[in-house]
Amino acid sequence: MAEFGTLCLFIALAAAGWSVLASFNGWRAGLGQLVLSGERAVYATWALVLLAVIALESCIFANRFDLEYVASYSNRDLPAVFKVAALWAGQSGSLLFWLFILISYAALIVLLNRRRNRPLMPLVVTTLMLVAMFFLVLVNFMARPFVRLHFAPVDGNGMNPQLQNIFMAIHPPCLYIGYVGLTVPFAFAMAALATGKLGDTWFRTTRRWTIFSWFFLGTGILLGGWWAYEELGWGGYWAWDPVENASLIPWLTCTAFLHSVMIEERKKMLRVWNITLVIMSFLLAVLGTFITRSGIISSVHSFTKSDIGPLFAGFLGVSIVVSVGLLLHRLPALQSEHRLDSFVSRESTFLFNNLLLVGAAFAVLWGTLFPILSEAVRGVKITVGAPFFNEVMIPIALLLVTLAGICPVIAWRRASARKLVERIQVPLGALLGTAAALLLAGVRDIYAIVSFSLSAFVIATTAMEFVWGTRARRKATGESTARAFRSLLDRNKRRYGGFIVHLGFILIMIGVTGSSAFKQEATATLKRGEAFSIGRYSMTFDDMDSGTPHPNADFTGARLLVSANGRRVGTLVPGMNFYKTGQTSTEVAIRYTLRDDLYTIMTGFDPQTGQATLKAYLNPLINWIWIGGAVLILGSWFAMLPDLRDRRRDIEARLQAVASHAA
């Protein structure tokens, strides 16, 4: 099976090479048959990579520990779901997985565009397959998944216990689907620039794929946060680790694109800027992979380090030169007239939104890469950790929230002062009311007050948007309120889906603010029967508990009797898993409520004295992050539902009716 996998990857490289040659030369010489042959080679490459993936998985399931990869990341007792996940647990496997997603996209694109976008397709295929070739070179020569050991161990090392969590099994595929998806808009941008066919078709395809990638990147980031919270045992969900940053940066530029693309649709402005954002997002995704895979900045995520760094840097360099070169070459053709009706218009709020989002992306990138810069300039490698990012990103995030609140009250094209005043009254009241209530409640943390008040402001403006829309519709059609509300949402899925996404984002802000500004912690070393307390909770150490949660691990934990305000509310058993492989992992125990989480950890146990060392965190409002995440996902799905075409047809029909009536 291993030899078969190696062979498949080798032939796949040849097939991808042929695909690039045939597509590019077919385009240059105008030979349709050659272009077709290039597209067929994409299918062939896909099938070969699929076979290689199946080969690796079957080696994992067959416990072939004579293979280095299987011996390193799997063992006999590993549950089946994590055997599947072992595919992306290590360096070479995750590169193979990455390649598989990319080549699946390429095959899908070729399939979907058999008749559409024909002039662009040869170069789209060329770009996609060049990227695929890069990854094929990596898995064929640098990070080979099918390397044999000189001996066959009886059992493998098994997967890092912290990775044996269902969220961790879904988180990387989600991120990869997002990351790799950014290659598709990039390929279309390259093809459009190279052919000079910069019309609407490439643009629509690009938008759809960017939303798709943005959605998966965001979901992946949220799942990663949830995993860190459940599994890592330090009570937080985001540490501004370089690898976390690497996933956030392209997400921010994608978010910027999803906003600025609306300006291009309406006004035919910002074409160069939008192409730049597409190119930037792709390059940043590659940079992210480079950071993850090269270990250039030491990081917890460097589970997988190797010396493929220089190759990645080279690939990144070539991509930058080619894409920037093409963009500059087409600059004259991309010039469009920029005109705004007013300074105070929704268009300008979108422009400032882009400024802040790209500024935020830059700030995160800057902080992430600064250690390298410092080493180059001063010769001293320093750390840029969470305190830096919190200081820099909080103001930017607050400005973004403000903008999300102001944007809906400002009309497209030109906002009239009267309308603005009328629309801003209630939200402004909400803002001031919240600030006053918090001050009265004794809250003195300035960032928290600003963040909560602004959140109330955004919730109010967004809610008003739904209220006004429903009222206008009811008035116009005479429908009942519920019906008007439904058809309002139904007919404007993108618009209201977007607002739902904003609400999700605000809930996340509320959760982040609450859990960081008002976090409490307590530590204690207790004998049986002793208690310690945090906030309204008191926890009594009752006794030790043990069990066998997995066939390959034993659990030891401290049973805590929890009471809130003196009333018993339950039992928590924080502890540790001891794996047969010798590894250990902290198993936190959490009492979830909408108000706050009681998060408990057992950091140590002394069998001689019978004392347990315990740590507890009180994380206010933290569950609103996950609820907000769910709202965000819901809103994105709603916005992605197809309705654009129906609405266009509807509007066109109405215009036609008016025109014919006049005639």
Add this chain to the structure above:
Amino acid sequence: MRRSAGPAGLLTALTLLLIVPAAPARAGEPTPQQRIEQQLMCYCGCSDLTVRTCTCGTADAIRADIAAQLGAGKSPEQVVAWYIERHGEKIRSAPTTAGFDLVAWIMPFAVLLIAGATLVMLIRRWGLRPAVATADPGPQPPGGAPLTAEQRRLLDRVRKDIEETY
């Protein structure tokens, strides 16, 4: 206006109900001990966390040591300096505000400010361009018959619809 204030007000009130009880009245000023912990990265090698957040044994030992040093009468600055001297610049959790490190702090905001100023300038310039759209009479019906007032109103409504739906 009155009627629409209802649901939005209700939502905001709900938000407040959510936030206020969860926010403890006393704002937790960090103690000197916590401030020091926040400034140092844990050098356990198992995580990328500050001494304040890391949960490993090394972090426990560092925290105990910081308490001991503070107890011995050292100032927080002296304690931090003691650690930097032994473990190097790398364990400082964020760049300092002196020398080249300052560039780390200034750059993000400088870029935002410069880009922001450029954007304001661009918007002003774009706003000054003559408005072509207002001179555009819109789609003319075949036959060239002028639209009646009612038809024009209808057309305006459709246009507004298109604007609002995007």
